[in-house]
Structure formats: structure tokens, C-alpha cells
Amino acid sequence: MSTAERTAVTATRTRGLRRILRPRARLWLGTLAAALILFVVAPAALSGYQFGLLAQFLCYAMVAVGIGLAWGQGGMLTLGQGLFFGIGGYAMAMHLQLDDAGPGGVPAFMSLYGSGTVPAWWEPFRDPWITIGTIILLPAALAALLGYAIFARRVRGAYFAILSQALVAAFAILLIGQQASTGGSTGLSNFRGFFGYSLADPLNQRLLFFLAAGTLIGMVLLVRLLMRSRYGELLVATRDQEMRVRFLGYNPALVKTVAFVVSSVFAAVGGALFVPIAGIISPSDVAVVPSIMFVAGVAIGGRATLLGPVLGSLALSWVGAQLQDNYPSVWSYFQGALFVLVLGFLPQGFATLGGVLRRRKGDSR
Amino acid sequence: MSLPRTLITGAAGIALLATTLTLSGCTGAKVGAGASGAPSAKSCVDTSGDSIKIGFINSLSGTMAISEKPVQQALYLAEKQINAAGGVLGKTLSVVTSDGASDPNTFAQKADKLLTQDCVAAVFGGWTSASRKAMLPVFERDNGLLFYPVQYEGMESSKNIFYIGATTNQQIVPAMDYLAQQGKKKVFLVGSDYVFPRTANKIIDAYAKAKGIDIVGEEYAPLGSVDFTTIVSKLKASGADAVFNTLNGDSNVAFFKEYTNAGFTAKTVPVLSVSIAEQEVKGIGVQNIEGQLTAWNYYQTIGSPANDAFVSAFQKEYGQDAVVDDPMEDAYSSLFLWKAMVEKAKSFDVKAIQENSDGVSYDAPEGTMTVSGKNHHVTKTARIGVIEPSGLIDTVWQSPSAITPDPYLTGPDYPWAAGLATGASAAPSN
Numbered sequence: 001m002s003t004a005e006r007t008a009v010t011a012t013r014t015r016g017l018r019r020i021l022r023p024r025a026r027l028w029l030g031t032l033a034a035a036l037i038l039f040v041v042a043p044a045a046l047s048g049y050q051f052g053l054l055a056q057f058l059c060y061a062m063v064a065v066g067i068g069l070a071w072g073q074g075g076m077l078t079l080g081q082g083l084f085f086g087i088g089g090y091a092m093a094m095h096l097q098l099d100d101a102g103p104g105g106v107p108a109f110m111s112l113y114g115s116g117t118v119p120a121w122w123e124p125f126r127d128p129w130i131t132i133g134t135i136i137l138l139p140a141a142l143a144a145l146l147g148y149a150i151f152a153r154r155v156r157g158a159y160f161a162i163l164s165q166a167l168v169a170a171f172a173i174l175l176i177g178q179q180a181s182t183g184g185s186t187g188l189s190n191f192r193g194f195f196g197y198s199l200a201d202p203l204n205q206r207l208l209f210f211l212a213a214g215t216l217i218g219m220v221l222l223v224r225l226l227m228r229s230r231y232g233e234l235l236v237a238t239r240d241q242e243m244r245v246r247f248l249g250y251n252p253a254l255v256k257t258v259a260f261v262v263s264s265v266f267a268a269v270g271g272a273l274f275v276p277i278a279g280i281i282s283p284s285d286v287a288v289v290p291s292i293m294f295v296a297g298v299a300i301g302g303r304a305t306l307l308g309p310v311l312g313s314l315a316l317s318w319v320g321a322q323l324q325d326n327y328p329s330v331w332s333y334f335q336g337a338l339f340v341l342v343l344g345f346l347p348q349g350f351a352t353l354g355g356v357l358r359r360r361k362g363d364s365r
Numbered sequence: 366m367s368l369p370r371t372l373i374t375g376a377a378g379i380a381l382l383a384t385t386l387t388l389s390g391c392t393g394a395k396v397g398a399g400a401s402g403a404p405s406a407k408s409c410v411d412t413s414g415d416s417i418k419i420g421f422i423n424s425l426s427g428t429m430a431i432s433e434k435p436v437q438q439a440l441y442l443a444e445k446q447i448n449a450a451g452g453v454l455g456k457t458l459s460v461v462t463s464d465g466a467s468d469p470n471t472f473a474q475k476a477d478k479l480l481t482q483d484c485v486a487a488v489f490g491g492w493t494s495a496s497r498k499a500m501l502p503v504f505e506r507d508n509g510l511l512f513y514p515v516q517y518e519g520m521e522s523s524k525n526i527f528y529i530g531a532t533t534n535q536q537i538v539p540a541m542d543y544l545a546q547q548g549k550k551k552v553f554l555v556g557s558d559y560v561f562p563r564t565a566n567k568i569i570d571a572y573a574k575a576k577g578i579d580i581v582g583e584e585y586a587p588l589g590s591v592d593f594t595t596i597v598s599k600l601k602a603s604g605a606d607a608v609f610n611t612l613n614g615d616s617n618v619a620f621f622k623e624y625t626n627a628g629f630t631a632k633t634v635p636v637l638s639v640s641i642a643e644q645e646v647k648g649i650g651v652q653n654i655e656g657q658l659t660a661w662n663y664y665q666t667i668g669s670p671a672n673d674a675f676v677s678a679f680q681k682e683y684g685q686d687a688v689v690d691d692p693m694e695d696a697y698s699s700l701f702l703w704k705a706m707v708e709k710a711k712s713f714d715v716k717a718i719q720e721n722s723d724g725v726s727y728d729a730p731e732g733t734m735t736v737s738g739k740n741h742h743v744t745k746t747a748r749i750g751v752i753e754p755s756g757l758i759d760t761v762w763q764s765p766s767a768i769t770p771d772p773y774l775t776g777p778d779y780p781w782a783a784g785l786a787t788g789a790s791a792a793p794s795n
Contacts, residue, residue: 047481047482048481048482049474049477049478049481049482050482052474052477053474056474112520112564112786113560113563113564113567173587176558176559176587176588177558177587179558179559179560179563184558184559184560184563185495185558185559185560185588186469186494186495186498186559186560187469187495187499189469189473189498189499189501189502190498190501190502191502192396193395193396196395196396197393197394197395197396198393198394198395198396199506200394200506201393201394202393203393203394204393204394205393206393207393278470278473278474279473279499279502279503280469280470280473280499280502282469282470282495282499284468284469284470284495285470321474324426324464324466324471325462325463325464325475328425328426328464328466329425329426329430331426332426
């Protein structure tokens with residue numbers, strides 16, 4: 001049997017499975033499988049280093065899920081998710097720094113490179129609840145404001161992409177310039193605890209992994225819920241025929257803003273969880289390049305599908321980490337070639353491979 | 366399917382996850398709960414065989430690759446020479462390399478991999494302060510050893526890092542001494558906007574205040590910036606008689622072009638640079654910076670048997686035109702210093718090395734380096750150099766003897782620096 005035939009057979013089998021299982025059963029099975037892989041298989045099969053790496057990649061995948069919603073479903077190509085990832089990450093990092101410094105304490109880097117006093121806008125982050133609130137509400141408010149202003153002016157397509165990229169570039173420059181209060185290009189690092197739990201303890205690192213895994217699965221379920229709701233249909237309709245949606249009496253700007261807000265909050269939560277896991281946040285984690293990498297994973301995986309963005313993002317990060325050591329200078333070329341190939345031959349990403357092959361077979365018959 | 370139904374399903378799914386999460390939540394140590402302070406990592410280094418693994422971590426891709434690849438070449442030269450002479454404690458060195466990719470988080474990840482997956486006995490490398498600060502918590506958590514080969518901004522010491530490059534009192538402070546000695550009264554500071562220039566200039570400000578020197582300007586350009594019209598016109602208006610330059614990389618090309626266009630020369634208003642070594646001279650172009658001053662601890666032109674041997678061995682390995690500079694020499698020496706520490710401790714164990722590090726010395730190409738067990742830095746001779754038309758740098762002044770490292774500038778020689786180090790993290794315990 002050739003590979004193509006085998007793939008076709010697998011495709012038929014999955015189709016068969018799809019017919020047999022009702023959507024709700026598939027949801028349960030899928031969730032169970034994902035939970036099994038992340039909560040049981042991963043901790044058992046991976047070394048400590050790989051486990052920590054995967055935990056970071058889960059945080060990137062959260063950003064990818066959001067991009068899948070905004071871009072895949074809503075048609076908003078956002079090249080600036082690093083902005084929200086950064087807001088979440090820096091808010092968390094500031095809290096951890098202040099928490100390590102103790103009540104009334106000053107983070108070490110501030111006395112070395114700054115005035116030795118905590119700036120007023122840092123102070124609220126001493127409180128864990130304000131920090132968590134900021135991580136969710138600030139990106140949501142910012143995305144709502146920006147999104148509505150942009151979409152109501154009917155800015156779309158490449159113009160929106162360029163605007164989002166410019167925003168993230170400006171954000172990175174701002175962070176680098178404020179050495180005394182943001183750590184500049186060095187960023188914030190060397191955290192000891194996470195809400196009272198020592199980050200040096202491998203057991204707590206494992207718990208953080210589970211937290212990230214649970215959050216990610218929750219986000220995927222939420223997106224599934226949105227995709228299958230009336231709102232999801234409206235979002236896809238807006239993506240495909242914004243004018244018609246408008247003529248039907250809906251406000252497309254509002255529809256798009258909701259998806260943009262959700263994706264921004266996902267990115268911010270990803271950033272916030274990234275900080276205790278990676279132990280560092282710096283402008284190079286939030287600037288233009290990572291923002292593009294978030295989108296690349298989604299594009300390769302399949303932006304319009306439910307699982308494409310997550311799996312694409314995880315696969316790209318994982319392969320990247322493995323190849324980088326062995327072929328340091330080749331890796332970026334490989335990445336570029338993969339991107340071109342996938343978008344050239346599978347414009348909807350790897351997740352649509354089965355469908356494309358089936359159609360090919362149908363054509364030749 | 367109706368919306369409420371989906372909502373219920375989704376909520377149930379999330380609830381299930383939350384339960385799983387809580388059930389698996391056998392939480393670990395709290396902060397400050399006794400044992401958490403001690404390194405929890407058990408060493409996985411294999412010392413049973415004929416060889417011992419060490420790790421090199423340098424940026425082989427990204428913007429820093431141009432500086433860090435030569436450092437790795439120097440490390441490999443040292444490894445080759447040590448192996449040719451019988452290895453360390455009778456074991457051959459076997460190198461695992463990792464690419465830091467010019468990204469702090471990647472450096473942290475790869476350091477963790479080297480220590481916990483490859484189980485290396487020691488790690489050599491790192492360049493930017495951002496990369497070092499990203500790796501520091503990893504080395505402390507995994508209880509590994511990092512040998513860091515680049516001059517830096519001081520105000521740091523970790524028991525898990527050996528700083529083989531100069532700290533501020535071995536580079537910045539002697540450079541200011543030199544300018545003062547030359548009768549310079551009005552100094553203009555220009556630097557890239559990151560931690561090293563900011564900290565260096567903070568120290569220079571304190572120094573100048575105490576010694577009656579005017580700082581007539583302090584300007585920062587974003588890393589990689591190539592627009593220096595504003596900064597050079599400010600320099601012109603300031604009436605400065607010398608410039609202290611902490612710019613990095615390509616920014617130097619643009620700065621020196623603008624500086625020359627404005628009519629400045631090395632004779633009228635000399636520029637003293639602390640981030641331009643022989644490797645960078647090639648990239649900037651000699652014609653742009655000929656006759657300007659630099660401050661380092663090592664130049665390729667130093668005449669000593671140890672340096673002649675180093676330079677000729679390097680050129681034999683990497684070509685007659687190969688150029689060596691300060692960070693490369695530090696990297697090369699760091700491997701020999703580690704070897705000397707291991708031999709003194711008679712063990713590859715991190716704790717044994719830390720306890721035996723004090724007083725270990727090595728006759729490096731730049732002169733004898735002696736390790737301070739107190740702060741894990743080494744003694745170094747400061748050298749002011751002038752850039753020659755050949756692209757090499759000649760020493761014009763050197764400190765009378767090797768300078769004892771004082772990363773926090775708390776010694777009796779630096780009364781003007783009181784208060785600069787408040788808030789710095791604690792010194793190593795041994």
C-alpha cells in the first residue's frame with residue numbers, strides 16, 4: 001500500500017469514526033485523550049528539561065489558540081500578540097519581583113540600575129489579586145478599545161496586520177528604554193517564589209505544567225464552544241462577507257472586537273504563566289520576532305481548525321528546539337522553507353492535509 | 366445543538382479539568398521552608414569513564430554570533446590543548462555545544478539542558494549581560510558551574526558563576542584614571558541603551574563627582590541604532606575634551622562616521638571605547654577609528670611567551686589572518702582555570718571546586734590570573750590601548766600590577782563609590 005493510499009484509508013476511517021460518534025462523545029473523548037497525554041504520559045515520558053520546555057510551549061500554544069480564533073475564524077491577522085503576551089508576562093513578573101522583595105521591599109535590579117525606590121505604577125502589583133485582575137482586564141480593555149476603534153473604521157487585512165505589528169514594536173522599544181523600571185533589554189528574571197511556592201522545587205514546576213496544561217485545554221474547549229455557537233457563525237460570516245453581515249443588521253466591528261478581546265486575554269494568560277515557568281521575561285520574548293512566530297505556528301497547523309493552531313504551535317516550537325542545537329545556522333532557513341511550502345501547497349495548514357488528499361483522490365477518479 | 370447545552374458541556378469539561386488539577390496538586394515546598402534554600406538538584410555528572418563532559422554555550426545564530434563564534438573557537442583550542450596534554454585528572458574532555466541564539470530565554474533553556482540532560486561538569490560561555498542574568502538562576506537551581514568570559518558591569522557575584530572577564534574596577538575605573546591623568550576635565554558619555562552602559566555610566570558619574578571632572582553629556586542610543594546626528598551635535602555643543610564610549614556593535618560605525626564628519630579627531634577629542642576589541646575593529650573598519658583609545662585587559666600585541674604561544678597556536682588552527690581579542694583570551698584561559706581548580710580539588714564536584722577555588726592561578730596570555738574565592742572573580746591587569754592602522758591595538762598604558770577584583774566597589778580604593786551597590790544580591794557564601 002502506498003503512503004497516499006494509506007492516508008486515504010486513515011481518512012476514511014476517521015470519517016467513519018466521525019459518523020459513528022456523536023459530537024458530544026467526540027468532545028469527551030478528545031478532552032480525555034488530551035488530559036491523559038498532558039497529565040499522565042508527558043510527566044512520565046519526558047526528562048525534567050523537556051518537561052520544562054513543553055511547559056513553555058504550552059504557554060505559546062495559548063497564544064496560538066487565540067490567534068486561531070481571531071485570524072482563522074475572524075479573519076484578523078494579528079502580528080502583534082506579543083503585546084498582550086508581554087502585558088500578562090510583565091504584570092506577573094512585577095508581582096513576583098515585589099513578592100520576592102517582601103513587604104515594602106525594593107527589587108534588587110531597581111537599586112542597581114534605578115533610583116532605588118519602587119515607582120508608583122509598580123506598587124499595585126504587590127497585591128496578588130490586583131495582579132491577576134490586571135493580567136485579564138488590562139489586555140481585555142486595551143484590545144476592546146483598540147479593536148473597536150480599528151474595526152469601526154473598517155481597517156482590515158494587511159493594514160490591521162501592519163498596525164498590530166507596529167504596536168508590538170513600539171511596546172518593545174518602550175520596555176527597553178525604561179531600564180530603571182522594566183529591567184531594559186535584560187528584562188525581569190531570577191524569581192524565587194510563585195504565590196508563596198518555591199520555584200526551585202521540581203514538584204512545583206510540575207504543578208505549573210499542570211496549571212498550563214489545564215488552562216490550555218480549557219481555552220480550546222472555550223473556543224470550540226464559541227465556534228459552535230451562533231456567535232461563531234456570525235464571526236465566520238463577518239470574515240467571509242463583512243458587507244452582507246452589516247446589511248443583515250449586525251455590527252461587524254463588535255463581532256470582530258469580541259474575538260480580538262478573547263484572543264488577547266488568552267495571550268496575556270499565556271504570558272503570565274510563561275514567567276514562572278521560564279523564569280524570565282525580556283523584550284526579546286515579546287517583540288516582533290516572537291509575535292511572528294506565534295502566527296507561523298498557527299499558519300502551519302491550520303488556522304481555521306480547532307486543533308490546528310495548538311498542534312502547529314507545539315510542533316514548530318518542539319522541532320525548533322531540537323534542530324537548533326544540531327543545525328544552529330540552518331534552522332532559520334528550514335523554518336522559512338517550511339512556512340513557504342505549507343502556505344504554498346496547503347494554504348489552510350497541516351490540519352487540512354486529509355481533506356486535500358481526499359479531494360485529490362476524488363478528482364483523479 | 367442549542368447554546369445552553371454546549372455551555373453545560375463546556376463547563377463540565379472545565380470542571381473536570383479543574384478537579385484533575387486539584388487532585389494532582391500535591392504541592393511542593395513553600396518559599397523559605399527550610400530545604401528549599403539548598404540546591405535541590407542532585408548532580409548527574411558521570412565521572413566513572415575515561416572522559417568527562419563539559420558544555421560550551423555561545424550564540425551560533427542571531428545578532429551576537431559574530432562575536433561569540435570566535436569565543437567558541439578559543440574554547441575549542443583550549444580543549445584540544447588540554448586533551449593533547451592528557452586531559453583533566455586523567456580524563457579526556459568531551460564537549461557538548463549549545464546555541465544560545467542571541468536570546469536570553471534560549472540561553473536559560475540550553476543551560477538547563479546542559480546541566481540536567483547532558484550532565485556536563487562545567488559550562489563555558491555567555492556574552493551579553495542579559496544572557497548571564499538569564500542563566501544565573503538556572504545555574505543556582507541546578508547547582509552547576511558557569512565560566513563567563515566577558516568584561517561586564519559588576520555588582521554581581523554568584524557562587525555558581527566564575528567571572529573571568531574584568532569587573533568595573535579592572536576596566537572602567539582604570540580607564541577613567543587614565544583620562545584624568547591625561548588632564549581631561551570634560552567628559553561626554555555615549556552608550557547603547559542596556560544594562561552595561563547604564564551601570565558603567567552610573568559608576569563614572571560617581572567617580573567624576575569625586576575627582577572634579579565634569580560630565581558634560583550622557584546620551585543613550587537604542588541597541589542597533591545608526592542615527593547619531595543628534596548625539597554628535599550635542600557632543601559638539603558640550604565642549605567636551607574626551608568621549609567615553611560604551612556603544613555596541615554596528616552603532617559604532619555610524620557614531621564614528623558622524624564624529625569624523627563633525628570635524629573631531631583622535632587628537633582633539635579622543636574617544637575611549639570599552640566595547641571595541643580587535644574583532645570589532647574589523648567590522649567597524651580601521652579607517653573610521655584609527656588612533657582612538659580602548660580599555661581592556663588583553664591585546665593580541667602583548668609581548669610575552671605565554672601570549673606568543675597562544676596567538677601562534679590560534680593562528681595555526683584557524684588561519685594566519687585570525688585575530689584574537691580579550692573575550693577570546695578570557696574564554697581560553699577559563700578552561701585552564703577550571704582545570705587548575707579541578708586538580709586542586711581532586712574532584713569534578715561543584716562544591717569541592719567552589720571550596721578550593723580561592724588562590725588558584727593560571728599564567729594566561731594577559732598575565733597571571735588568580736581566582737578570588739570570596740567573589741569568584743580573577744585578578745587582571747588593566748590596559749589602555751590605541752588602535753593602529755593594522756587593526757591591532759597597542760598598549761599605551763597599563764596598571765602597575767594586577768588589580769584585585771572588587772565587583773561591588775566597596776574596597777578602600779573606591780570611597781567615591783559608596784552607596785552604588787545598595788540592594789545588590791549577597792556575595793557567595795564560601
